Amino acid sequence: MMRLPRFRYHAPATLGEAAAILQGEGSQAMVVAGGTDLYPNMKRRHQTPKTLIGLRKIDALRGVKGSPARGLWIGPATILTDLEESALVREHYPGLYEAIHSISTPILRNMGTIGGNICLDTRCNYYNQNYEWRRAINFCMKCDGDTCWVAPGSDVCLAVSSSDTAPILCAFGARIQLVSKKGTRTIEAKDLYRRDGIDYLTKRSDEILAGITLPPAARWRSSYRKLRRREAFDFPVLGVAACVRFDGEIVAEARLWLGAVSMAPVEAAEAQAALVGRRLTEETIEEAARLAYPLAKPVDNTDFGLRWRKEMTRHFVREALLEVGPPGSPSGRGN
Template sequence: MLRLPKFTLHRPTSAADAVRIAAGHGPEASYVAGGTDLYPNMKRRVQRPTHVVSLSRCADLRSRAGVAGAEVTLGAMTTLTAIERDPWLQEHYPAFVHAASVISTPLLRNMGTIGGNLLLDTRCNYYDQNYEWRESISFCMKCDGSTCWVAPSSPRCWAVQSSDTVPLLCAIGAHVTLLGPDGERRIPLTDLYRDDGIAYTTKRPGELLTHLHLPALNGWRASYRKLRRRGSFDFPVLGVGACLHFDGDVVTRAEVRIGGAGSHAIPAVKTAAMLVGQRLRRDDAASGELIRAAAQEAYKPTRAMDNTDLDAAWRKKMAPVFVSRAIQDCL
């Protein structure tokens, strides 16, 4: 049986207490929400906090506030199942609900939280392995070693952004609130991430992600398309979030983010640029052509590497297809 290493558990009752406790233990501490990411990592000894600060009793992290037409705020401890089954979110934020509902399995969604999903550790099949396995490759850059086996001459780590909600939430322009020892700050979600497999967030030491803010509904439409082997369990090995803002049928703003194919949700900048100012209609040949051409531009920025399920070259080829379909969904 794979078991957890020994550690001390703290169970504060408020976010502020959690931050205070974590600060007291510095880099030795880790927050835990649903535990579905941290505990497997601890069992595999890729994360080894000696102090774990559980957020399970922090009632202030479980709220949902906001109404249609204004910003909506979700506490970070909202479970993925709660999002999936929330009729109001289903009605107003269907793409977000869809992205949450295709995460992992129903069992893990019952446990996993939106905060945890936003901060999901980057994944790599040289890293998500037991201690013994990693020993046999002399470990890797992300943990205990020095080489990135995905690209051995690379100075950086290529572990993969693998959250389903992140590409979508980045595309729609969500924000998050972080609470740290030095106070609270609110940032665009896109600013939370960095293109690096190891330092994949800009979260400062001891900071706790407390809330997610969904933008007001004002005529944008979004979609999330996920590529994975099976209809359950699997992380995205390509996950496209797309969001189009319209004035009539003219696109005024577009944002496309490609997840599961690099260390952050990669913006498909050219694709988005080609759509802005264009008239796009459903079941319209000219629109279809335009979208296909724009989607083709997503091929280049997609950084699929040989460290996930499914062939990397094929995954890269699938990016335009999935981008195209995600954009079509928004019409």
């Protein structure tokens, strides 16, 4: 049996208490909600925190509040299954629903939280291995070693942002609330991420993810398309998140984000711009896909070959936009 390393455990009942413990323990401490990302990592000795702070008892970190008209507040410790079952999410933020529904397996979604997925450790198949395996490659830059084995010349770790919710939250323009002993700050979801496989979050180690706010859903349509080998268990090797706001038939605003092709979600700015002011037709979609796919720069550290993954970006952007569809097309895409 693979066992967890030893640690001290705290289960505070309030956010303030949690922030205080975190501050007090310093970088030796980590917070844990569902544990589906952290515990496997700990069993493989990627992280061996001296102290774990469980967030399960903090009611203020759970739940979905608000309305499509005002926007939603989602507690980061909300279990993924509960979000899947939320009509607010499913009907008004279908792209988010699809992203959540595609995470791992139904059983894992009964345990994992959205905050956990947002903060998901970057992944790399030189990193996500047992301690003994990693010792055989003399470890890697991300943990216990110096070299990035994906690209030994690289001075930055190339581990992949593999969160399904990250690209869609970026596309929705979600805001993230971070709380620490020092106070609270709110940032754009896209500013949470950094293109560095090691230091992949701008969240400080003393900060706790305390809330996710989604803007009003009115007139936004959304979708999320995910590429992976199997329809369960597998992390994305590509995720395409699309949010489009229409003014009549015309695209008023478009947001297109790529997941799992870099160390952070990637915004396809040119493709977005190409859609604005036009109808969503086969032609405009094709153009957006053409503009988006050079941004995907997969490296050889996930399942599938990187060339094929890059090629698929074009196809999946097209699919995601087709799925969003123009207003009035088959519903379930939002408002």
